[in-house]
C-alpha cells in the first residue's frame with residue numbers, strides 16, 4: 039500500500055443518518071487521531087449525514103443515480119467527485135450503493151456492515167440475524183471488493199442478541215459497537231498503515 043498522508047485524508051460516503059460519520063468527525067477533532075475527513079459524499083440530498091458534514095464545515099457532494107444516463111456514468115461521476123479530494127482512504131458508512139470495479143481500483147475503500155461477515159450480507163443485516171435466531175451478531179469493517187459484503191475483514195465486534203430485541207433495538211446496539219470499532223480501526227490505519235494480502239489484512243507497524 040502506498041504511504042498515507044499525515045493526517046490521512048478520508049472521504050466518507052453516506053446515505054442516511056450518518057452517526058458513523060459523526061463518530062469519525064468527532065475523533066478527527068483530536069489531532070493525535072491521525073486522520074481528517076476531507077469531504078462527505080452522498081447518493082441523495084437532504085439527509086442528516088450531509089447536514090452533519092455542513093455543521094462541521096466539511097465540503098460535501100451528491101451524486102444521484104437518477105441524474106445520470108447510466109449506472110456507468112454515475113460510477114464515473116462518483117469517482118471524479120471523490121478523486122477531487124485526493125483521499126488516502128474512502129469509508130463507506132451506511133452508503134447504500136455498490137461502487138464499480140474501477141472505483142475500487144482507484145481508491146482503497148472500507149465499508150462498515152451491521153453483521154458479522156460472512157453472515158447476513160446485504161441491506162438487512164440486523165433483521166436477517168434476528169430472523170435466523172443467532173445469539174451473537176455484530177459489525178464488520180472490511181475492504182470493499184466486487185461482492186456484496188465479501189471483502190477482506192479489517193475489524194469485527196460482537197454484539198449479543200437479546201430475547202426481547204426487535205430489529206430497531208438490535209440495530210441501535212450494533213451501531214453503538216460499530217461506531218467504536220470504526221473509529222478505532224480507521225485511527226490505527228491512519229497512524230500505522232494497512233496492508234491487504236489476499237484475505238489477510240494487517241494494520242499498524244510495518245503494514246504501510
Ligand code: GAR
Nearest residue numbers: 054055056057058132150151152160
Ligand atoms: C450502519 O449500521 C451501517 O453498517 C449500515 O447502515 C447503518 C448506517 O448508520 N449499512 C448497511 O447496512 C450497508 N449494508 P449511520 O447512517 O447512522 O452511520
